[in-house]
Each structure stands twice: as structure tokens, then as C-alpha cells.
Amino acid sequence: MYARRMGDLPPYLFARIDEMKARKISQGVDVIDLGVGDPDLPTPPHIVDALCTAARNPENHHYPSYAGLFAYREAVAEWYGRRFGVDLNPASEVLALMGSKDGIAHIPEAFINPGDYVLAPSPGYPVYQTSTLFAEGKVHEMPLLAENDFLPRLDLIPKDVRKKARLMFINYPNNPTSAITLPGFFEEVVDFARENDILVVHDNAYSEIAFDGYRAPSFLSTDGAMEVGIEMHSLSKTYNMTGWRIGMACGNAEILAGLGRVKTNVDSGVFNAVQHAAITALLGPQQPVEDACRIYQERRDILVKGLSGLGYEVTSPKATFYVWMAVDDCMGFTARMLDEAGIVVTPGIGFGKGGDGYVRFALTRSSERIQEAIERMRGISP
CATH class of the missing domain: 3.90.1150.10 (Aspartate Aminotransferase, domain 1)
Known part of the structure; x- marks a missing residue:
């Protein structure tokens, strides 16, 4: 069946x-x-209040934009600039998502042909692998070992795999290991991606849940990252909005255009009232x-x-x-x-x-x- x-x-x-x-x-x-x-x-009360207000506006009851409200994408760009020092064009370098899982699930469909490899961390969020399988790609697991601070050893990826690899998933702060990236790792990823013509997707959903004065970086703040990759982010963990299904993909405009093209064919945009609430979350008190x-x-x-x-x-x-x-x-x-x-x-x-x-x-x-x-x-x- x-x-x-x-x-x-x-x-x-x-x-x-x-x-x-x-x-x-x-x-x-x-x-x-x-x-x-x-x-x-x-979810913080001021965000809930913003949703209620927006939901009562009949203008928000229509089909939403696939790419997201421009005001929402502007808010994401402003938040990225304030939080990470990353300059994003909201028109072409920000795409609204129904949570980061949405983007992770769809992006292999835009770039993976049958038989292509996707480099995925192991252990890692299961959707990295399942989305690859749906796109009829092959998964090459990058082991995250304690002796390597749960960072993948890119130099150990076989040359024949590199030749057939089209996409790499990375995720720091990391789920499930809770590891953080170390200085120089993102630069190594950019160099590796350039050398092997691989697209990078950084899953940064946990950047704001940090302790002891630690501040997680964005992959996009690394020199050259915007040329080779994008970053998925979500309001789910940051603002306790898991059920609201709102997130964003940011970075390379061409990669985002491919992701957006898939999304326009297989799903719809985020309810506008939720996007207005998300604007309040991003631009309001932190x-x-x-x-x-x-x-x-x-x-x-x-x-x-x-x-x-x-x-x-x-x-x-x-x-x-x-x-x-x-x-x-x-x-x-x-x-x-x-x-x-x-x-x-x-x-x-x-x-x-x-x-x-x-x-x-x-x-x-x-x-x-x-x-x-x-x-x-x-x-x-x-």
C-alpha cells in the first residue's frame, strides 16, 4: 500500500x-x-495580546504571503542586525517559515537529486535524515564525538562522498548534545563548502537559550557564510512559541529562492496574525x-x-x-x-x-x- x-x-x-x-x-x-x-x-503575555489584536482584524483572515509579511521579514532583519551584527535584505535574504522544521524538511527537495549526498550530524535532529530520504538523497553521517567536543571532523569525510555531496546540515548550540561551536569551526565549514561546492544549512534554533554569560553566534556572521549557506531559526524555543509554528530562513538569496519555490508549490504561508505577534516578540522587550x-x-x-x-x-x-x-x-x-x-x-x-x-x-x-x-x-x- x-x-x-x-x-x-x-x-x-x-x-x-x-x-x-x-x-x-x-x-x-x-x-x-x-x-x-x-x-x-x-508565551509572554504581550505576544499573546498582539495575536489577539491581530486576529480580530479581518484583513488578516485571508491567504498569507508565501514569503511572509514584509513587515515580519523586516523585523527578522532588524533582530538579526541587533543580535548578531548580520546585515540582511528583508526582500531577498529572509523567508518566513512555519517553524524551522518546515524549512529543514523542504530544503533537500530544492537541491538534492536522487543519489546525491547530504552531510548530516549524528547524533542529530531526525528531520535532517528523513527530509533527505524524501528527496531520494543519501545521508552521510558526520559523527559527533565527545573527544572532538561534539564537532564533526570534516577532514574525515571521504573524497568520493564530497564529490557527490550537495548539502550539509550543522546545528550549534546542538540538539541533542547541547554542545556549542568553538572558535574557527564555522570558518572551517565555509572553506569546506567552497572547496566542495556544498550548500550549508545551519540550524540555530537554540541560540537564545544560553547560560553562564555565553552568547551563541550566528553562522551568517562568519566571513563568506552568506555566499555558501543559510541559517534556519525559530521563535519556538526563544519565546516559548512551539505551537505557533513561526520561524525564518535567512542568508543566501539564491538558496532561499529555491526553498521558497518548493514551499509555494507544497504549502502555504504563516497566518498573518501569528506573524504580527512574532513582530512583537522580535522587536518588543527581551x-x-x-x-x-x-x-x-x-x-x-x-x-x-x-x-x-x-x-x-x-x-x-x-x-x-x-x-x-x-x-x-x-x-x-x-x-x-x-x-x-x-x-x-x-x-x-x-x-x-x-x-x-x-x-x-x-x-x-x-x-x-x-x-x-x-x-x-x-x-x-x-
């Missing part, structure tokens, strides 16, 4: 976790969900972002201290709301956590072969619930 490509797709990890969680809840278990990275903090980071940092400290006190080896992340921890058997550990403690964590293998031997905790529950999870974990070995 299904197309052959469906057989190549792995089950979507987070859907499986939801099923496991639902089964436990139906058994009366009080489950603490530290699995999927969906912020539990509410104190809610700082407040959220303080909350996540407090939760991070409780979790890391608690795990360390239980004998686990864990590194305190400087960005994202994830904690990445090595274990002997990620699937076995995940099962024991749910069965013995009623805690949901994400097994690293779900992010690719490079995630085997790790689990991911999400800091998307209250400090009290995280502390309770630590107490429940006593006696569970890694």
Missing part, C-alpha cells in the same frame, strides 16, 4: 515516546516527562527571554548536581535546555527509567548511530519535578 520510501523511514522518535508515556499514565503512574523539548513556560534562561539555568544546576551526586558523569551545558549523559545502554536505561521511576528521557540512538550510549534530559519541567526525578532515580544504574 505504502510507497517504497516509507520503508526507509524510521518511526518518529518523539511519537514513540508519547505512546510509552501514555501507556504508563493509563496505568496510573505519575510520569515526569524529561523527554521531548517542548517548553513548559507560557526580558522574558532572559527570565526563561535564568529558570532553565536553575533547573540545569539542580539536574546536573543531582545526577553527579548519584554517581553519573555529566557535563553542565552552556546552551540549549538539554543535558546529554553517557550511559552503558541507552535503550535499556530509558526503559528502566520509565518502568522503575516513571521518568521519560530520550534514548540517544533515536538521533542516529552517534547517539548510541547516551540519553537526553530536557529541562522543560519545574525545578521541583526535576528534584523529584533525582530522588526517584536512586538505585538506577547508568
Whole structure:
């Protein structure tokens, strides 16, 4: 019944976790969900108010522009200039997305022919691989190893793969490892892309969730980056707007035109009222972002201290709301956590072969619930 490509797709990890969680809840278990990275903090009230006002305006009830309201693209350009020092032309170098997943899912369709390679991090966001499979491309996994600070070794990519590679995904701050980029890495990526005629897509959805004074850079602020790539970003994590489905792709105008051409043929634009609310988020007060980071940092400290006190080896992340921890058997550990403690964590293998031997905790529950999870974990070995 299904197309052959469906057989190549792995089950979507987070859907499986939801099923496991639902089964436990139906058994009366009080489950603490530290699995999927969906912020539990509410969208700031001034953004909600802006949506309500815009939704009452009949002018916003029509089909939206595929590229996004020009006012929204202007707001994105202004935010990028203020936050990263990147100068963007809102008319050609900014494209509205229904969240960054939208852009990641569509871009291989614009640039990948059957048999072309896409370079994707492993572990990595699963959509990097699934979008490649839908475009009938081949995935070459770039291992992210602890000994390399979870950065890919571009020099280890085989020459025959480089010749057939058309696109590379990178992601820093990184999901799931919570690693940050190091000085010189983005420059190395630009040089590699130029030498091998490869398009770069940087997934920067977690740039604003940072701790201990760290400020994540934009790939586009690197010399030459605008010539070889684009950056996907989202309001989901920054402003607790995961369900609103609003994001942006920025950078090289020709690459964005290809992405936009796919989108105009297969989906629609973002509801105008949501775009007006997003303008308010980008141009309005940023104190809610700082407040959220303080909350996540407090939760991070409780979790890391608690795990360390239980004998686990864990590194305190400087960005994202994830904690990445090595274990002997990620699937076995995940099962024991749910069965013995009623805690949901994400097994690293779900992010690719490079995630085997790790689990991911999400800091998307209250400090009290995280502390309770630590107490429940006593006696569970890694």
C-alpha cells in the first residue's frame, strides 16, 4: 500500500515516546516527562495580546504571503542586525517559515537529486535524515564525538562522498548534545563548502537559550557564510512559541529562492496574525527571554548536581535546555527509567548511530519535578 520510501523511514522518535508515556499514565503512574523539548513556560503575555489584536482584524483572515509579511521579514532583519551584527535584505535574504522544521524538511527537495549526498550530524535532529530520504538523497553521517567536543571532523569525510555531496546540515548550540561551536569551526565549514561546492544549512534554533554569560553566534556572521549557506531559526524555543509554528530562513538569496519555490508549490504561508505577534516578540522587550534562561539555568544546576551526586558523569551545558549523559545502554536505561521511576528521557540512538550510549534530559519541567526525578532515580544504574 505504502510507497517504497516509507520503508526507509524510521518511526518518529518523539511519537514513540508519547505512546510509552501514555501507556504508563493509563496505568496510573505519575510520569515526569524529561523527554521531548517542548517548553513548559507560557508565551509572554504581550505576544499573546498582539495575536489577539491581530486576529480580530479581518484583513488578516485571508491567504498569507508565501514569503511572509514584509513587515515580519523586516523585523527578522532588524533582530538579526541587533543580535548578531548580520546585515540582511528583508526582500531577498529572509523567508518566513512555519517553524524551522518546515524549512529543514523542504530544503533537500530544492537541491538534492536522487543519489546525491547530504552531510548530516549524528547524533542529530531526525528531520535532517528523513527530509533527505524524501528527496531520494543519501545521508552521510558526520559523527559527533565527545573527544572532538561534539564537532564533526570534516577532514574525515571521504573524497568520493564530497564529490557527490550537495548539502550539509550543522546545528550549534546542538540538539541533542547541547554542545556549542568553538572558535574557527564555522570558518572551517565555509572553506569546506567552497572547496566542495556544498550548500550549508545551519540550524540555530537554540541560540537564545544560553547560560553562564555565553552568547551563541550566528553562522551568517562568519566571513563568506552568506555566499555558501543559510541559517534556519525559530521563535519556538526563544519565546516559548512551539505551537505557533513561526520561524525564518535567512542568508543566501539564491538558496532561499529555491526553498521558497518548493514551499509555494507544497504549502502555504504563516497566518498573518501569528506573524504580527512574532513582530512583537522580535522587536518588543527581551526580558522574558532572559527570565526563561535564568529558570532553565536553575533547573540545569539542580539536574546536573543531582545526577553527579548519584554517581553519573555529566557535563553542565552552556546552551540549549538539554543535558546529554553517557550511559552503558541507552535503550535499556530509558526503559528502566520509565518502568522503575516513571521518568521519560530520550534514548540517544533515536538521533542516529552517534547517539548510541547516551540519553537526553530536557529541562522543560519545574525545578521541583526535576528534584523529584533525582530522588526517584536512586538505585538506577547508568
